[in-house]
Amino acid sequence: MANTYTLISSNTLSSSAASVTFSAIPSTYTDLVLWASHRVDVGVRVNDQLTLRFESSGANTNHSHTQLSGNGASAASSRVSSNYAITIDEGTVGPGATSNTFATSQFYIPSYTSSANKPVSIDNATETNATTAWRIGSAGLWRNASAISTIIIANNGNFVAGSSFYLYGINNS
Amino acid sequence: MPSTYEPIATTSLSASTSTITFSSIPSTYTDLKFILVGKGATATNVNLRFNGDTGGNYFAAYLQGNGSAASANYQSSIDNIYLTQAINWSDTYPSFLEADIFSYAGSLQKTITASTSGDYNGSGFATKWVGRWASTSAITSLSITAPSNWAVGTTATLYGIKAA
Numbered sequence: 001m002a003n004t005y006t007l008i009s010s011n012t013l014s015s016s017a018a019s020v021t022f023s024a025i026p027s028t029y030t031d032l033v034l035w036a037s038h039r040v041d042v043g044v045r046v047n048d049q050l051t052l053r054f055e056s057s058g059a060n061t062n063h064s065h066t067q068l069s070g071n072g073a074s075a076a077s078s079r080v081s082s083n084y085a086i087t088i089d090e091g092t093v094g095p096g097a098t099s100n101t102f103a104t105s106q107f108y109i110p111s112y113t114s115s116a117n118k119p120v121s122i123d124n125a126t127e128t129n130a131t132t133a134w135r136i137g138s139a140g141l142w143r144n145a146s147a148i149s150t151i152i153i154a155n156n157g158n159f160v161a162g163s164s165f166y167l168y169g170i171n172n173s
Numbered sequence: 174m175p176s177t178y179e180p181i182a183t184t185s186l187s188a189s190t191s192t193i194t195f196s197s198i199p200s201t202y203t204d205l206k207f208i209l210v211g212k213g214a215t216a217t218n219v220n221l222r223f224n225g226d227t228g229g230n231y232f233a234a235y236l237q238g239n240g241s242a243a244s245a246n247y248q249s250s251i252d253n254i255y256l257t258q259a260i261n262w263s264d265t266y267p268s269f270l271e272a273d274i275f276s277y278a279g280s281l282q283k284t285i286t287a288s289t290s291g292d293y294n295g296s297g298f299a300t301k302w303v304g305r306w307a308s309t310s311a312i313t314s315l316s317i318t319a320p321s322n323w324a325v326g327t328t329a330t331l332y333g334i335k336a337a
Contacts, residue, residue: 004332005178030330031208066290066297068238075245077238081295110210110269111328119210121269121290137238139290139299141266172183172208172330 004171008032012164016041019154021056022167025112027147029169032109034151036165037102039093042157046130050091051154052107052120054142058084058152065122065140071132085154086140088124092155097128102163107140113147176335181205183330189213189322195331196314200278202333207315209270212263213324219262220253220318221272223283223306227252233304240297254304256317257289264324266293270317272302277312 006029011020025032040048053063061082067089068077080087092103103126112118120140127133142148153165179202182195198205222231229250236245237258246258262268268291275284287302306312315331 004176004180064292064294064297066238066240066292066299068236068243068299068301070236070243075236075238075243077240077243077299079240079292079295079297108269108271110208111267116326117266119267119269119291121271121288123288137288137290137299137301139269139292139297141292141294141297143266143294172180172328172332 006169008167008169010164010166013159013161015161016158018158019152020159020165022151023149025149025151026169027113030111030172031170032112032148033168033170034107034165036105036153038105038163039102039160040155040157041095041160042155043094044096045094046096046128047090047126047134048092048094049156050088050105051085052140053085053152054118054144054148054150056150056152060084062143063141065138067136067138069134069136071134073132086120088122088136088138090126090134091124091136093126093128097130101128109148115145118142118144118148179333181331181333183328185328186323186325189324191322192316192318193323193329194314194316198313198315198331200311203276203336204334205274205277205312206332206334207272207274207329208332209317209327209329210267211323211327212265212267213322213327218255218259218320219257221256222253222316223308223312224310224314225316226308230307231304232307233302235300235302237298237300254285254302256287256302257298257300260298262319263291263293266291274312280309282307282309283312
């Protein structure tokens with residue numbers, strides 16, 4: 001029987017952390033999916049920025065994205081090119097939000113071992129009982145021919161305890 | 174352990190083609206998920222059809238962003254579901270499509286949600302769709318067409334999801 005959707009690794013934070021890293025990702029799957037529930041401790045805002053990258057150093061500029069977002073009042077689209085990470089503006093929940101509310105993210109990374117550049121599909125939502133709630137869909141890109149073996153998800157401060165991250169591998173055969 | 178998420182069929186193109194079709198879809202699942210990673214659809218609309226139906230039986234609403242502005246529209250009684258609207262898919266960078274097709278074997282009309290996305294480091298798009306196929310027939314085939322060809326290496330996979 002096919003084992004199509006397999007948990008590779010998970011991390012539920014028992015204390016705050018600036019970032020979460022999945023490393024030594026095996027190359028035995030077709031696609032990857034990262035599910036995350038997260039809140040951060042930076043500033044006073046209701047929402048803040050989330051970042052995703054596939055290079056440990058953070059010094060290169062091989063990431064880019066095109067973002068589509070709506071906040072209950074209006075829709076917008078934006079772009080960042082040649083960046084150190086894929087950024088999701090308003091993609092996580094900050095200290096200004098209702099207590100115990102978290103953002104939800106799905107990152108779908110198809111063909112992560114291919115020798116082509118790597119697309120990423122991002123689905124993100126925050127609803128915090130505030131006057132605005134964000135729903136975001138983004139196209140991400142990592143311009144690199146290497147297989148993805150590391151994923152780093154971060155923010156402008158620290159993820160709070162209780163934030164959780166699950167990385168799955170998907171097989172298409 | 175029950176297997177609730179199974180690949181039904183997959184194809185990776187060894188020659189360019191305008192239409193990818195999955196046929197003889199079994200009715201043994203609850204929902205379908207369709208994944209495509211593709212290049213080379215360098216024209217406007219990428220079209221999704223079921224059971225070869227070319228009648229005006231599709232309805233859809235979409236929200237789309239191109240990096241500078243967002244747009245939305247509703248389309249009724251059209252002959253397919255446009256999974257991107259007036260967007261050029263890159264020949265250089267792969268783009269992505271994820272579609273969920275709910276209760277595809279039931280006798281009710283069929284609801285489809287889809288996301289398409291492609292970032293090309295300076296251009297690109299992200300789109301969210303909801304669609305309806307106004308047919309009570311079970312879905313037994315699915316076709317996705319690019320006005321110009323899908324490039325070699327384009328990969329498409331159809332998964333079945335079981336509720337129990």
